[in-house]
Amino acid sequence: MSKMHVKLTVNGKEVEGLAEPRTLLIHFLREDLKITGPHIGCETSHCGACTVDIDGKSVKSCTTFVAQVNGADITTVEGLTNDDGSLGVLQEMFREHHGLQCGFCTPGMITRAHRLLQENPNPTEEEIRFGMAGNLCRCTGYQNIVKAISASADMLNAQKEAAE
């Protein structure tokens, strides 16, 4: 099958490659770019393990063709680690509040939570639960994920306040 040229910005770096028109974004990220944080859990958009951030929106990369997002700015969980290699706020709070167990849903969870907190920096518990309902977890029962996101919001707001 003929291939097309694709150019993306992923985690702040410009990347390019060749892909078939039918190549899914999740496979392009995982197989071509070796970015294996986003996972494949269902291939039907239900579980959210493949969630990435595309141009400021949470997107399920298992049902998106890479051709559809040519030129886009993409962030995966790998891009949420601090520049010095330390854990970002959400990553740290997921660890602090035991918001993960097997870790398979975690990259999608954290990437979605990152966007949720941009959309709503002060979410209530209900808003977190609603905003995270596109991401499934089989291990944690969500209670500690909700706690981790709530704590992240507090910490990010405190950091913002201190910076102002």
Next chain:
Amino acid sequence: MNDQTLTPEERAANLKGMGCARKRVEDVRFTQGKGNYVDDIKLDGMLFGDFVRSPYAHARVVSVNKEAALAVPGVVAVLTAEDLAPLGLHWMPTLAGDKQMVLADGKVLFQGQEVAYVVAEDRYIAADAVELVEVEYEELPVITDPFEALKSDVVLREDLEGQTEGAHGPRKHHNHIFTWEQGDKDATEAVLAEADVVAEEMVYYHRTHPCPLETCGCVASMDKVTGKLTLYGTFQAPHAIRTVVSLISGLAEHNIRVISPDIGGGFGNKVGAYAGYVCSVVASIVTGKPVKWVEDRMENLMSTAFARDYWMQGKIAATKDGKITGLWCHTTADHGGFDACADPTKFPAGFMNICTGSYDIPTAYLAVDGVYTNKAPGGVAYRCSFRVTEAAYFIERMIEVLAIKLNMDAAELRRINFIKADQFPYQSALGWEYDSGDYHTAWDKALKAVDYDGLRAEQAQRVEDFKAGKTRKLLGIGLTHFTEIVGAGPVKNCDILGLGMFDSCEIRIHPTGSAIARLGTISQGQGHATTFAQIIASEIGLPADDITLEEGDTDTAPYGLGTYGSRSTPVAGAATAMAARKIRAKAQMIAAYLLEVHDDDVEWDVDRFAVKGAPERFKTMKEIAFAAYNQAIPGLEPGLEAVSYYDPPNMTYPFGAYICVMEIDVDTGEWEVRKFYALDDCGTRINPMIIDGQVHGGVTEALAIAMGQEIAYDEMGNVKTGTLMDFFLPTAWETPNYITDYTVTPSPHHPIGAKGVGESPNVGGVPCFSNAVHDAFRPFGLVQSHMPHDHWRIWKIANGLGMHG
């Protein structure tokens, strides 16, 4: 820091040992997307495998034409049963003493069964080629009902025709697998005949699926130069897989290295051996290249191991004041097309004979009949020890049914029948010796915590309001007191494929006082790297942060039977403590030598040996470790390491008291969990943070199972719930917050008194949610209704009780 300035408590705290809510070491990788799951593994020249699967539940395979598929550029091979037959690999043994087709050998027995295996250069080409394999089928009559199967003339397993003896005794019919009996039938029937009261009910625990977020998969890599096969995969029991691969492939076991990398949840789904593993190994041997196979979600739900599907007919006898005198159960177990249950060999229905539960029932009888149908094989312990969820659901429903018959409060009925604390160790009528428990204390604590009497008063008011037309919502109070049986198990009666169910730990102390430990188990999210290091820290006084823990590589880890059935802490956790104690015993001799006193004149003090009566004269474990490597100590070998293979003397018996408060809308069938209180007693608590996490997750899986999750078939044997659109996994939106609590009744036979916890919340949670639904409708006449209690089925209950006017 001068060690002498710290109190023993401060020194203990620095170790982050048992009892500490230590943060998980795994999370630094996982939160950054740096886990290493099977689909993350990439090897040079790797090929991809994909299956052609049967669209029919029962059919003859007339022909398979590979030509069009093989003509696709990039397709390397298409394997069928004919190709595997010369190797003897077209069938494989199951864990239950049966055998199973690897690829369809003349017929298929369930929808989604593997028919051909396509190997191609990438996964897209493989998927294209799967579509081009032409299979001609001839449909056969389909049986999806186990009761019908036992009456039908249709022979499902033609390969077994004429065999009247199965792996577990006589077969009564061509679709019958085994009968398993426990307890005293005659005595139980006599008790039932003479009882004041007998309650009888059919309790169905529907078919469901563990559905871990990561599906099953593997990468097989045969190195033709060294003759060594490396098999990476989602294996909950990597060592057992190595032995099985060796036995069925003929490869010498030392030439097989099995590696379980990070596993994205297991819940029992990843215990068994699947066709994908066998085909990938064969394909790698044939092509000389690594071959990856990762199933998709539909394949996972349709073809890999299901759970439950038990029809449990029950009778429970009692005196008129509620003292239970006998329990009778006959279970019809739907095993699907092959008996691939994952149970210890001598237990074809697992530990279903724990079905007397938390109650002192003097006489009991259990019979289980296993049956073939046109459904997927399996019968795994989905987040439970073998068939314990079924047993707990059965007894906890029967108690409720009896309470209705006696017109008694179900909490009080439980209380008067609990095994008393002074009866432990308790010998059950169905053959188990419960190690320890204090059920009354747990029960009273739970009832008090939720203000049980207040809830009952509120419920009574709600019923009045409903009858007066003031509300359309009912209040259900779900009760459960469960007893688990985990930690399989003693080698004298527990084995899988002849492999005794011991487990193991090897610890090596490095000269500078840090350590590495390796176990025969494998974490799938339980946090072993965190908790097992805590056990070692407490036992030998080195900080948990200085102890690396490894599992899952059969070339480096000691042999063990893996992680399922909540066995890691009861068995491998015990091995860990025992190995650590061997190290401490040697350390004591080294310390005595260094301190120039007799071995018996030093005593252990948190992280050091000190001279008795002279605590200022001591050698820390760190100093001892260095000495073990740099001093010639008379009578002792250099180095400091130990290995323990632990054969548990008994199972452990965790228990718990769960209470659920549920609001139910009579007109829509919608439910909302207002409160869920979970008290768990798992004996000694290693890491309370991880225990709470396990309980949250396990209760959520119970919520799913009780309230909507099922593998449903239509009469043609089509799977109706093959995607996450139809198969219910709760989101954060439906899932409530949980209140967790605990009591501590250590196991008397476990070295650190721990019992295991991962599966208790699923075992206790399912009856608790189901009982809440039943309890809401009890004032209106409901006795029994089958799970899952989705909105439609709840609406049907209300409608059937005439509540819609």
